[in-house]
Structure formats: structure tokens, C-alpha cells
Amino acid sequence: MSSALIFTTLLIIVVFTITLVIAMYSTYGERKVAAFLQDRIGPNRAGPFGILQPMADGVKMFMKEEIIPDLSNKWLFILGPCIAMTTALMTSAVIPWGTSLSIGGESFSLQVTDVNIGILYIFGVVSIGVYGIMIGGWASNNKYSLLGALRASSQMISYEVAMGLAIIALVMMTGTLSVKEIAAQQAGGHWNVFYQPLGFIIFLVCAFAECNRTPFDLPECETELVGGYHTEYSSMKLGFYLFAEYINMFISSAVISTLYFGGYNMPFIGRFISDPNTLALVGTAFLFGKIIFFIFFFMWIRWTIPRFRYDQLMNLGWKGLIPLSIANIFITGLIMWLTGKVS
Numbered sequence: 001m002s003s004a005l006i007f008t009t010l011l012i013i014v015v016f017t018i019t020l021v022i023a024m025y026s027t028y029g030e031r032k033v034a035a036f037l038q039d040r041i042g043p044n045r046a047g048p049f050g051i052l053q054p055m056a057d058g059v060k061m062f063m064k065e066e067i068i069p070d071l072s073n074k075w076l077f078i079l080g081p082c083i084a085m086t087t088a089l090m091t092s093a094v095i096p097w098g099t100s101l102s103i104g105g106e107s108f109s110l111q112v113t114d115v116n117i118g119i120l121y122i123f124g125v126v127s128i129g130v131y132g133i134m135i136g137g138w139a140s141n142n143k144y145s146l147l148g149a150l151r152a153s154s155q156m157i158s159y160e161v162a163m164g165l166a167i168i169a170l171v172m173m174t175g176t177l178s179v180k181e182i183a184a185q186q187a188g189g190h191w192n193v194f195y196q197p198l199g200f201i202i203f204l205v206c207a208f209a210e211c212n213r214t215p216f217d218l219p220e221c222e223t224e225l226v227g228g229y230h231t232e233y234s235s236m237k238l239g240f241y242l243f244a245e246y247i248n249m250f251i252s253s254a255v256i257s258t259l260y261f262g263g264y265n266m267p268f269i270g271r272f273i274s275d276p277n278t279l280a281l282v283g284t285a286f287l288f289g290k291i292i293f294f295i296f297f298f299m300w301i302r303w304t305i306p307r308f309r310y311d312q313l314m315n316l317g318w319k320g321l322i323p324l325s326i327a328n329i330f331i332t333g334l335i336m337w338l339t340g341k342v343s
Contacts, residue, residue, distance in 0.1 A: 080136025148228030
């Protein structure tokens with residue numbers, strides 16, 4: 001087995017583990033953020049400062065009774081949460097977590113795979129995730145679950161259109177679909193958020209909708225749908241759906257940080273660190289710092305802004321964000337033409 005294959009395998013295991021740990025402790029962080037914003041204490045019983053609360057939640061999920069409704073489609077009922085969890089984890093494959101490490105005279109990239117259509121890969125995997133929610137809601141044979149699944153699928157498909165159009169302007173400016181190349185072009189403080197502020201705002205709003213986060217959590221609206229598309233789920237199948245939401249939030253934060261905020265690049269850091277390996281690890285730490293900030297931002301918005309009505313949600317997507325993203329494409333093209341970047 002080649003050293004490159006061994007390193008890639010280890011990188012996959014490390015990324016997989018970190019993703020699960022961050023998603024697990026995002027549930028703890030969300031409760032603490034909510035408690036802080038509401039002047040409460042939050043979890044404080046399971047371990048010091050409640051840091052073992054996610055483990056207690058995991059044990060609770062494993063110990064709950066496994067129920068499959070008699071009138072459900074049992075195979076699809078099981079397949080739904082599996083698709084949701086798998087697609088959430090697959091997206092991290094094309095994210096560059098750093099530059100490269102030099103080990104034994106060989107250079108190893110801190111990216112699982114560098115495909116030249118990385119952005120298309122992300123959108124392809126995200127679009128498959130819609131099936132996990134739709135299948136789960138339909139297979140439950142429950143009207144509340146079906147309504148929640150319809151809400152979720154129509155919401156995610158609608159906001160994927162605006163998100164894709166926002167990315168088109170970024171691709172026009174960078175001239176590549178490779179996530180690694182986009183991150184590399186932002187070295188020296190040339191972050192894309194300064195050149196695509198409108199595109200970033202559109203992408204950020206769409207990311208909230210794609211993750212079904214407040215104020216776009218209509219698929220799980222308790223006052224109307226009991227629990228939404230996962231009403232009939234229990235035990236770890238419910239845990240998969242809930243966990244997939246936090247994984248998607250982590251991956252969305254990583255994609256936003258990489259596409260618009262320089263990824264692993266940090267201005268002026270190269271002046272103080274000369275060793276390439278140290279620079280790569282510090283860059284990875286900076287990337288995770290940006291990710292944690294955006295995860296906190298997701299939570300901050302959840303406990304600050306109330307949810308929309310469903311008609312407001314769809315109006316914002318189709319009548320607000322899509323026209324804005326199309327206008328952003330025209331503005332980007334016009335600026336590129338005026339500055340001589342295109343003829």
C-alpha cells in the first residue's frame with residue numbers, strides 16, 4: 001500500500017471523527033448559547049459544566065425503544081435517515097482543510113480528494129440529501145410527516161436555485177470550480193467576501209434554509225406538524241436525522257469559510273512562521289476557528305429571530321433571493337468587463 005493511500009485513509013478517519021465530535025458537541029453548544037441569550041444556566045449536571053451531556057443524549061438515543069409503524073414502508077423507513085446521514089458526511093471530501101504536510105520528503109495534501117468540479121460535487125451531494133427527508137416522510141404513512149417532508153423538499157430545492165446562482169458569480173470571478181483552487185486564490189487577505197458581498201449574503205441565507213435552521217425550520221414546525229418529517233421516528237433513526245442537521249451546519253460553515261473567507265488562509269501569518277508544516281497546521285486551526293464562529297452564528301440567529309410563515313419563506317426564495325442572485329451575476333460580469341478581465 002502506497003504512503004499516499006495510507007495518508008488519505010488516515011485523513012478520512014480524522015475528518016470523519018472530527019465531524020462527528022463537532023456535531024455532537026454542537027448540541028451542547030446550542031443549549032449553552034440558548035441559555036446565555038435567555039439568561040439561563042443550560043446543561044450543568046452531566047459532568048463538569050455539563051460537558052458530558054452529548055454522551056448522555058447518545059446513550060438515551062441508543063436505549064430508546066426502536067419503533068417501526070405497522071403501516072409504513074419498512075425498507076424506505078430505514079433508508080431515509082441513512083441517506084440523510086450519508087450525504088451529510090460525504091460533502092466534506094472536497095473541502096481543503098489546509099495546504100500540504102511534508103513527511104519523509106513526500107508532500108501530502110490536507111484534502112481527501114481534489115476534483116476540478118468540487119463545487120458541482122457539493123451541490124450534487126446536497127441535492128441527494130433531499131431524498132432522505134422526502135423518503136422518510138413518505139414512508140412513515142403519516143400526514144404530518146408527509147407535510148413536513150413536502151415542506152422540506154420544496155424549501156431545499158427552492159433555495160438551492162438561489163445558492164447555485166450565487167456561486168455562479170463566484171465561479172465567474174475565480175475562473176474555477178475547484179474548491180482547493182478557490183481557497184488558494186484568497187491568499188494574502190484577498191478574501192472573496194470583499195469582492196462578492198451580495199453573493200455571500202445570499203449564500204448564507206440559503207445555507208440556513210438548506211440546514212432547516214431557524215428562521216427556516218418550517219419542516220419541523222411543532223405548532224403545525226407535531227415534529228415534521230421525523231414524527232414517527234425513534235431511537236437512533238431519529239438520532240440520524242437530528243445528527244445530520246448538525247453535520248450539515250458544520251459542513252455549511254466549512255464551505256462558507258472556504259469559499260468566502262479564505263479557508264485556511266490568514267493574512268500576514270506567513271511573516272511569522274517559516275516552517276511549511278507548522279504553517280499548514282496553523283492554517284487548519286484558523287479554518288476551524290472560522291467554522292466555529294459560523295456555527296455560533298447559526299445558533300445566535302436561531303435564538304434571536306422568529307420563524308417565517310411558509311408563504312413568506314417561499315416568497316423570499318423565489319421573489320427575493322433568486323432575482324438578487326441573477327442581478328449579482330450581471331453586476332459581476334459588468335465589473336469584469338469594465339476592468340478588462342473579460343473581452
